[in-house]
Amino acid sequence: MRSKNYPGLFSLFFCLAVLLTINVSYVGADEESGKKEVLAIIGDQKITIKDMTDKIEKLPPELKLMYETEQGKEHLLREMVRIEVFSREAQSIGLDKDKNFLDRISKIKKALLSRAYIKQKILSRANVSDKEAENYY
Numbered sequence: 001m002r003s004k005n006y007p008g009l010f011s012l013f014f015c016l017a018v019l020l021t022i023n024v025s026y027v028g029a030d031e032e033s034g035k036k037e038v039l040a041i042i043g044d045q046k047i048t049i050k051d052m053t054d055k056i057e058k059l060p061p062e063l064k065l066m067y068e069t070e071q072g073k074e075h076l077l078r079e080m081v082r083i084e085v086f087s088r089e090a091q092s093i094g095l096d097k098d099k100n101f102l103d104r105i106s107k108i109k110k111a112l113l114s115r116a117y118i119k120q121k122i123l124s125r126a127n128v129s130d131k132e133a134e135n136y137y
Contacts, residue, residue, distance in 0.1 A: 039077055042084040052076060 040047040055076065056067045066072050095101055 040081050042081060043088060045084055047077065047080050047084070052080070055080070 037049045038046045039049060039052065052073060056064055056073075059067065067076050090096060
């Protein structure tokens with residue numbers, strides 16, 4: 001019986017082993033001096049405190065509270081590392097060129113463009129004064 005050669009499988013197991021053994025910890029630093037501090041490096045990609053705080057700032061308020069603790073920041077950093085590692089692996093085996101993947105990206109892009117247009121062109125014009133609201137109700 002012939003064994004099949006799975007070059008990507010070795011890479012996947014290697015990445016999983018790295019992720020399972022990685023001990024990523026958030027190092028608390030004051031906001032000014034710590035923004036450029038590198039928390040993790042994956043290939044040529046650096047994850048800094050600023051990257052993490054930017055990501056937290058974009059979250060809805062109810063999720064922000066969860067990630068502002070030391071434990072939450074550690075969790076977020078681990079997740080950012082996982083995403084970077086697995087997205088690099090996916091690209092290395094060509095998943096970013098897969099037809100189904102590209103179709104999904106196209107649909108998501110259309111939906112995001114539609115929302116951005118509505119927000120910029122339609123909702124920005126919808127200024128209702130207090131007087132107009134009172135008259136309506």
